[in-house]
Amino acid sequence: MKFALLTTNLAGGGAEKALAKIGSGLAARGHEVDFIVCEDTGRHTPPAGCHFHSLAARAGHGWLGKRRLAWRLNRLLASSPHDLLVSTLPFADEVASLARAPRHVCRIANTLSAEIARLPPAKARRRAARYRALYGARPLVAVSQGVANDLQTGFGIDADRVTVIANPFDFAAIRALAAEPCPARPREPYILHVGRYAAQKRHDLLLAAFAQADLPQQLVLLTPPDARLTALIAQHGLQRRVASADFQANPYSWMAGAELLVLCSDHEGLPNVLIEALACGTRVISTDCPSGPREILSGELARGLVPCNDADALAAAMRAAVAAPKPGAESVAAALAPYVAERALDAWEALAREGC
Numbered sequence: 001m002k003f004a005l006l007t008t009n010l011a012g013g014g015a016e017k018a019l020a021k022i023g024s025g026l027a028a029r030g031h032e033v034d035f036i037v038c039e040d041t042g043r044h045t046p047p048a049g050c051h052f053h054s055l056a057a058r059a060g061h062g063w064l065g066k067r068r069l070a071w072r073l074n075r076l077l078a079s080s081p082h083d084l085l086v087s088t089l090p091f092a093d094e095v096a097s098l099a100r101a102p103r104h105v106c107r108i109a110n111t112l113s114a115e116i117a118r119l120p121p122a123k124a125r126r127r128a129a130r131y132r133a134l135y136g137a138r139p140l141v142a143v144s145q146g147v148a149n150d151l152q153t154g155f156g157i158d159a160d161r162v163t164v165i166a167n168p169f170d171f172a173a174i175r176a177l178a179a180e181p182c183p184a185r186p187r188e189p190y191i192l193h194v195g196r197y198a199a200q201k202r203h204d205l206l207l208a209a210f211a212q213a214d215l216p217q218q219l220v221l222l223t224p225p226d227a228r229l230t231a232l233i234a235q236h237g238l239q240r241r242v243a244s245a246d247f248q249a250n251p252y253s254w255m256a257g258a259e260l261l262v263l264c265s266d267h268e269g270l271p272n273v274l275i276e277a278l279a280c281g282t283r284v285i286s287t288d289c290p291s292g293p294r295e296i297l298s299g300e301l302a303r304g305l306v307p308c309n310d311a312d313a314l315a316a317a318m319r320a321a322v323a324a325p326k327p328g329a330e331s332v333a334a335a336l337a338p339y340v341a342e343r344a345l346d347a348w349e350a351l352a353r354e355g356c
Contacts, residue, residue: 001352004034004077006087006096010042014272015109018167019088020047025168025345038069038095043247070098077101084352093134103355107141111290113154114267131155141165143270146291167270168341171279174252178280182253190218192258194251194273197226202264207236209314217259222248255280260321266308268292275339278332285317300331
C-alpha cells in the first residue's frame with residue numbers, strides 16, 4: 001500500500017516524532033511511504049525507509065501561505081496516488097484540507113478543549129470555531145481514548161468518525177538506545193523532565209515542586225535553551241540544582257539513568273515520555289491531566305498520578321517515588337502492552353484498506 005504522512009515540520013515535538021515512527025514502521029513492513037513536511041525545519045531526522053518531501057524551506061502561516069502549500073501538496077499527491085493520507089497538527093491538517101486530498105484522515109495528538117481553555121475568551125471562541133470547521137465532518141484518528149472522548153464531548157463529533165490508534169513504540173529499539181554510553185549524562189543521581197519550554201508543560205510548577213521537595217537529586221531538563229526558563233530557574237534560586245541539557249536525539253539513555261521522570265503538564269494527548277521511561281525501567285510520576293496519563297498508569301502505577309496545578313502534591317509525589325522500590329515487571333509489562341508498534345501499525349493498515 002501507499003501512505004502519505006504530512007506534518008508541519010521536523011521540530012522536536014512528540015506529534016512529529018510519533019508520525020515519523022509510524023512512517024518508518026510502515027516502510028519496514030514493505031509499504032511505500034511519502035513523508036511530507038510543510039517546511040524543512042526542525043531537529044528530527046526524516047524517518048528511515050520513507051521518501052522525504054518538503055513543500056517549502058520555510059512556510060508562510062497566513063492565509064496565502066497555507067494555500068500555496070496546499071497547491072504544492074496537491075501537485076505532489078497527484079503525481080503519486082496514495083491509499084491513505086495522514087496529517088497531524090492543526091496547521092498541516094488545514095493544508096491537507098485546503099488541498100482537498102482524497103482518503104485523508106487527521107490524526108489528533110492533543111486534547112483540544114484543554115488547549116482552548118488556556119486561551120483568552122475571544123481567542124478561545126475563534127480557535128473552537130476553527131477546529132469545528134476543520135474536524136467536524138471528516139474522519140479522525142485520536143491517539144488516546146481521552147482525546148477521542150474530548151472530540152465527542154467538546155466538539156460534538158460523532159463517535160463513529162473517530163478511530164483510536166495509539167502511538168507505536170519499538171521497545172526493543174528503545175532499550176537498545178537506553179543502553180548506549182552517554183558521557184554527557186550526570187554522574188550524580190538526578191530527576192528528569194523531558195519537554196519543550198511551553199505553558200502546557202508547566203516548568204513553573206515543576207520548579208516550585210522541586211524546590212519544595214528538597215531532594216538530594218539534581219533536576220535535569222531535556223529542553224532547548226530558553227531565556228525565560230533560565231530566568232524562572234533563577235527566580236526559584238535553583239541555579240546550582242537544575243541543569244538544562246538541551247534537546248537530545250537519544251533521550252533514552254538519560255531516561256534509563258534517571259531516578260525518576262516527572263511529567264507535570266496541564267494537558268497532553270498521549271504522553272510518549274511516560275511510555276518510553278517505563279520501557280527504560282524508570283519510575284514515573286505524572287499530573288492526572290487530560291489525556292493519556294491515566295490510561296497509561298493503571299494498577300500500582302496509578303500511585304504516580306497527582307492532581308494538576310498542585311505543587312504540594314507534586315513535591316510529595318517526588319519524595320514518595322524516589323523512596324519507593326521500582327514497580328513490578330508485571331505491572332510495567334501490562335502498561336506497555338497496548339503500545340507495541342505492531343498493534344498500531346496493524347490499525348493503520350486496516351484504515352488504509354477501508355479507505356478511511
